[in-house]
Amino acid sequence: MRSLIALFFLLTCSFTLKAQISFGQNAQKEERKAEKRKKINALIRQAEEGTLVYTKHNLFGFQARSNGYGLFYELGKAKTPLKNNLYRFDLTEIKNEKENKFQNLSNPFLFISNPYVYGKVNNFYQASFSVGQQRLLGQKGNKNGVAVSLLYQGGLSLGLLKPYYVEVEDPNGPNTIFIKYSSKDSILFLGPAIMGAGGFWRGWNELKIKPGGFVKTSLRFDYGRFNEVVSALDVGCSAEYFAGNIPIMALQKNKSLFFQAHIALVFGRRK
Secondary structure (H helix, E strand, O other), X not given: OHHXXXXXXXXXXXXXXXXXXXXXXXXXXXXXHHHHHHHHHHHHHHHHOOOOOOOEEEEEEEEEEOOEEEEEEEEEEEEEOOEEEEEEEEEEEEOOOOOOEXXXXXXXXXXXXXXXXXXXXXXXXEEEEEEEEEEEEEOOOOOOOOEEEEEEEEEEEEEEEEEOOEEEEOOOOXXXXXXXXXXXXXXXXXXXXXXXXXOOOOOHHHOXXXXXXXXXXXXXXXOOOOOOEEEEEEEEEEEEEEEEEEOOEOOOOOEEEEEEEEEEEEEEEEO
């Protein structure tokens, strides 16, 4: 009899303890669900109010510059509600303001000939990596508003000089030859015998590297209707400095410091 009473007591205690544990777990689950609903409701309310809320973004952009063009990829990570850390990679080209395209009008195959830049010595490309920050100056206010941010960045550039080739009439024969600018061929390179450009792919095996650095600042106007999608316009300026003068055009003063303004179309997503 005592054994049965003891067994009944143990079973009762076991069921009671199990019920208490189950009740505690259910209470924790309900608490987590309530907290999740609270966060979702806060995000919905902030989206309706035009507030940008995210932890990171992945963006791509195309930029027109006062002395060239480029494209970039940008990774942003939220540090505070109003500040993001930025990591960015750019591919750009710097052109000389004296560049003008011409075409040999005496070429019988004018419709397939390549226009050329008279006096161009090198194409100058840059691969740049930068770090910086984005500070939110003004929220959208509503879904159809515009968020304004200030961006500032700095980093390293790898300048690439690629010889510019032109196709000219061979002074020693009836055919044409491809030449680049040199002291030996300067008269022919700058003379009247140019038929057209040598083509984009010529000269890549003769690259020269010019290391450098740059700083950049801009204002970003985000006009995207949905917070998870980025549609923005960047307007700003930058300065780049390279080791040694950069020869882009013949008979022009070479320089190592470049200033440029830019406008960029930016698109991507937030998370």
